Amino acid sequence: MGAFDRERLAMLVQPDRVHRSVYSDPAIFELEMERVFGYAWLILGHESQVRHAGDYFTTRMGREPVIVVRHDDGSVRVLVNRCAHRGSMVCAEGRGNTERFVCPYHGWSYDRGGRLHAMPFESGYAGKLGELGLHAAPRVALYRGFIFASLAESGPSLEDFLGPACASFDDLVDRAPGGELEVTGGVFKHAYNGNWKLMLENHLDGAHPAWVHASSVAVARGAPDPGPPGEEHYYDIAVRQMRQNGAPDAVWEAVGVWTTRFGHGYLGDYHNDDRLVVGLGNPVFAEYHRMLAAKVGEAEAKRILGVTLWNSIIYPNCSFMSQFRQLRIVHPLAVDRSVVYTYSLRMKQAPPQMFRDTVAFANVVNGTASWVLTDDLEVYERVQRGFSSGAVEWLNIGRGHGRDVDEPDGTRRGGTGTSEIYIRAQMRVWLDYMTAGA
Ligand code: FES
Ligand SMILES: [Fe+2]
Incomplete structure (x- = not known):
């Protein structure tokens, strides 16, 4: 075959580094559309x-x-x-x-x-x-x-493809009393001048918030404290989330990050304040907890609400978060241009105010006018501009390399919470897709 045979592609993805062309070569992008997006679920x-x-x-x-x-x-x-x-x-x-x-x-x-x-x-x-x-x-x-x-006639079943990442969807859906979720309010779209992989590599990255989001952390630290439970303001979630982004290194290192065979991954929750997660002492949350327990029993409700995952990535096109019911899908347009569709999900049988938190979170974290997303978009574009430089050929994905741990459920866990294990897992399955049948 042509320029990108198996050996050539394999050279581009090494255990702890990736060649910049994987993010910047239009010919590789064309091949991805056929072999990754034309094949995967x-x-x-x-x-x-x-x-x-x-x-x-x-x-x-x-x-x-x-x-x-x-x-x-x-x-x-x-x-x-x-x-x-x-x-x-x-x-x-x-x-x-x-x-x-x-x-x-x-x-x-x-x-x-x-x-x-x-x-x-x-x-x-x-x-x-x-x-x-x-x-x-x-x-x-x-x-x-x-x-x-x-788009492929054959391949793994959806359940095999998701594997242990089914648990992330279970977490998202089980939180809804009666298991009923619905997309509410349409779709929010934003584009950025960068490769589609950059979003998937960002959402499990515990090493970036303190830097990329430093300005909003500083603002949030100077903002008035959120109100006591039950007397919060709409914007309090923003203040809590931004302060959490400035958590000390030890908090990030203690967060778990897991990957699966098909490149999916999820991050444990890093929030340690008294409630970002709509919990503890909030009367609306107590009512929601009661409604969930009425459906599944108190013990099961406690188990469900005790699961603390932050973002989950379903490779190659999705990121979602169960606690505020946000789902984002990345669509590649060109090697250096991507568009993201964001959806907010409502729990149909929960108190209506639970959806207020979803909307607030969408606005302050996932909206293009938010102080959080704008920082990430800026850095994606800087990274993409960096790839166009030919002086440096490789980017490093080696944080935590050699310290990954196999777990009994078939996942692999990073040796620390800021391990780049999830990027290594994504690149490994990328290479599998790109060389299948080559
Ligand atoms: S009817 Fe569709 S292109 Fe002619
Ligand atoms: Fe970020």
Whole structure:
């Protein structure tokens, strides 16, 4: 094969360093779209976005624009949003409900399964109707209400792919009384001038907040203390979160960070204040705890609320956080351009004020006007600019290398909380995807 045979690719990813071209070479990016995003399971959204027959939303699988739609038979279908005629995007809306998708160019229409339903001037195409339709992702599967699809005909099952990372979704869903979550308030999108991998490498990085977020830590330290339980202000979560980002090194080193075979990973919670996590003594949280216990029993409610995970990464396109019910999906646009879709999830059977915390967290941490996300975006762009320099070929991912620990549940844990084990795991599976079949 051509320039990127197995040996060449393997040279780029070494145990404790990665070649800059992995983040900056357009040819490698093209190969990733085919071999990573064209193969792996990709999370697309949540079933609450397509509750009824005909409900749909549009998103992306790598660079493929897709429509996720609830079919008449109740199944979820994923259709490539490209007309079988001359290639126009068929659906321009972000979401809606429809009987048929009608192409704006010449009016070909498709049913909810992507089958061609009708075309104007049909006699000119006599006999061909049955063969044409929207291309459908061959594999679609759900885990705990989250919709995944793969553009490959075969590969591991979704549950094998998720492996021990199923526990992160369980944590997210089990926290909802009755297990009911819904995407609320649409999708919030932001783009950055950097490679898609930079976001996934940032969200489990316990060594960065004290530096990247130093200015907001300083502001939060000078802000008035949050109110006592039950008398908090909307913005108190911001103050608590920003102060936590300035936690001492020992706190970060004590956080657990785990990885799985397919490059997923999750970070233990690093919050040690009396409540970032909507807990202890807050009357709304006490009511929520009571509602959860009414569904699952007190012992199980305690167990569920005792799980303290921070971000989870599902490689190659998702990051989510169960305690404030945030989910982010990264879509690669070009080697140095990515767009992130952010969703907020509401627990349907929890006190309404629990969602207020979700919205507050989304605004102060995940919004582009927040003091936290803006810092991360700035640093992604600086990193990407650094890669364009040819003077230095390698970047280092060696923090904690040689100290990774195998756990009985099949995960690997970093020897310390700031280990870069999760980047090493991501790069290992990247190489597997990129060289499969090579
Ligand atoms: S491109 Fe869609 S109908 Fe012609
Ligand atoms: Fe950050």
